[in-house]
Amino acid sequence: MNFIRPKPRAAFIIASAAVWPAIEFETDATGVHTWQWTVAWRTFRKSGKETTPNNKWNAKPVITNRGGTLTVRAAAGGSSASISVRVRGINPEAADVIQYLSTKANSAGFDRIIQHESKFKHFDASGEPVESFDGGYGMCQLTFPAPTFEQVWNWKLNADGGLRLFEQKRAAAIRYLTQNNRPYTADQLTRETICRWNGGAYHEWDATAGTWIRSHNILCDSKTGNIGWDMTDPANTGKSEAELHDRDSGSYSSPPAAGAHWKYSGVCYADRILG
Numbered sequence: 122m123n124f125i126r127p128k129p130r131a132a133f134i135i136a137s138a139a140v141w142p143a144i145e146f147e148t149d150a151t152g153v154h155t156w157q158w159t160v161a162w163r164t165f166r167k168s169g170k171e172t173t174p175n176n177k178w179n180a181k182p183v184i185t186n187r188g189g190t191l192t193v194r195a196a197a198g199g200s201s202a203s204i205s206v207r208v209r210g211i212n213p214e215a216a217d218v219i220q221y222l223s224t225k226a227n228s229a230g231f232d233r234i235i236q237h238e239s240k241f242k243h244f245d246a247s248g249e250p251v252e253s254f255d256g257g258y259g260m261c262q263l264t265f266p267a268p269t270f271e272q273v274w275n276w277k278l279n280a281d282g283g284l285r286l287f288e289q290k291r292a293a294a295i296r297y298l299t300q301n302n303r304p305y306t307a308d309q310l311t312r313e314t315i316c317r318w319n320g321g322a323y324h325e326w327d328a329t330a331g332t333w334i335r336s337h338n339i340l341c342d343s344k345t346g347n348i349g350w351d352m353t354d355p356a357n358t359g360k361s362e363a364e365l366h367d368r369d370s371g372s373y374s375s376p377p378a379a380g381a382h383w384k385y386s387g388v389c390y391a392d393r394i395l396g
């Protein structure tokens with residue numbers, strides 16, 4: 122038995138709208154065929170078996186929402202053959218991602234996070250999902266909870282997973298801002314939510330003015346995306362941003378060590394994204 126199509130190691134491309142291609146397999150054998158398939162990428166893997174009454178099979182239904190290497194073993198009449206092909210992706214346009222997010226409830230501000238984190242890039246130059254240094258996948262850099270195979274490869278499912286996390290942050294922001302029946306604005310809710318995506322609260326209550334204000338004790342390093350200093354720390358008090366940057370920037374390549382006087386700050390993250 123031999124495969125007539127496709128060619129070994131052929132590449133099949135996922136369209137930018139997250140539409141999977143047809144992948145037609147055909148052998149030179151006759152009769153009922155059994156197709157054992159496995160699609161795998163990194164630690165993600167899915168396998169199954171299909172049967173057709175003839176020598177043709179379209180793998181699109183089983184490959185949809187997944188990518189990597191698809192290996193197929195065809196068997197018929199006592200003979201068999203195996204073949205592997207590749208499934209790769211094309212990045213969507215930023216406008217298409219923004220349009221997709223606009224159809225989802227409570228997504229205001231989430232496009233800013235994706236722009237900041239990945240610039241709406243879901244696939245790398247080889248057509249495989251981007252991966253962050255801490256094991257986050259796709260344009261939303263889903264890390265925890267661990268994304269599914271489908272969320273890693275389908276940018277729309279990746280965005281949906283990110284939005285679910287964003288909704289959790291938004292709910293926490295609302296609980297925080299409404300404590301003691303305090304009022305808040307739409308902009309304050311967006312800043313509080315985005316801040317919590319990175320960690321911590323953005324606002325503190327100003328009892329004199331009767332309003333929420335940005336946390337006054339955080340000074341941000343404007344040369345970074347989310348690094349700042351707690352200015353109540355005696356080691357930082359009275360120093361300028363430039364002085365603190367010169368002192369600490371050499372250690373930014375790793376998370377702050379015990380005793381460090383700088384930190385990753387959700388306040389600085391929100392300021393950088395929203396201005």
